[in-house]
Amino acid sequence: MIKELETAIGYRFHNITLLQNALAHSSYANERWHNSLMSNERLEFLGDSILGMLVADYLYRTFSDRPEGELTRMRADMVCERALAKIAAQIGLGEHLLLGKGEELGGGRSRDSILADAVESVIAACYLDGGMEAAKGFIDRFVLTRVPVSGLANADYKTALQELVQQKRNQSLVYSLVGESGPDHDKVFQVELTLNGSLIGRGSGGSKKRAEQEAARVALEALQKKQ
Secondary structure: OHHHHHHHHOOOOOOHHHHHHHOEOHHHHHHHOOOHHHOOHHHHHHHHHHHHHHHHHHHHHHOOOOOHHHHHHHHHHHHOHHHHHHHHHHHOHHHHOEOOHHHHHOOHHHOHHHHHHHHHHHHHHHHHHHHHHHHHHHHHHHOOOOOOOOOOOOOOHHHHHHHHHOOOOOOOEEEEEEEEEOOHHHOEEEEEEEEOOEEEEEEEEOOHHHHHHHHHHHHHHHHHHHO
């Protein structure tokens, strides 16, 4: 089955254990090995950075007439959870995932957050196995074919908020992780956002990044109402 996935990805691994690691959800790692470090979470961390950098590089070189804010929103559309989940569906990634029993019963194979994380993990696995060219090949084939040139759907609330508050000098936005709940494979993070020391927004989400975006959205809407 894993050879079928390699065919769908368009890349043959020299070290197949990297791809197998990319498929191992934390629920599986905890049940099988009692060690979350053997899951794909570390690969996800690396893949997220590689994906963001290569997409940013492409947008910068391709759209020389677009300002920074619009490039940021374009990138956000291309690497958001929904977009990555669509890529996972395209290559049939869900059926290859290694899930714990509870996650399997809970429909984890079709959950956007799990699928998106797995795509980032596969990108990192390609990078570790074949270098940046291997990672770029995956991104070229599946991510850069979905460039949103108009009708941006995925707002980057953090960037929009930053642009708003920077209209005045000496503004300080601080995102603070104030709590987390749930099992390791299904965490919910809580973030508070302050502006010059005053609380302006709270948010929660399945990752710190998503919780920060939600806090920024709440704060942005509140500040815009005051204008």
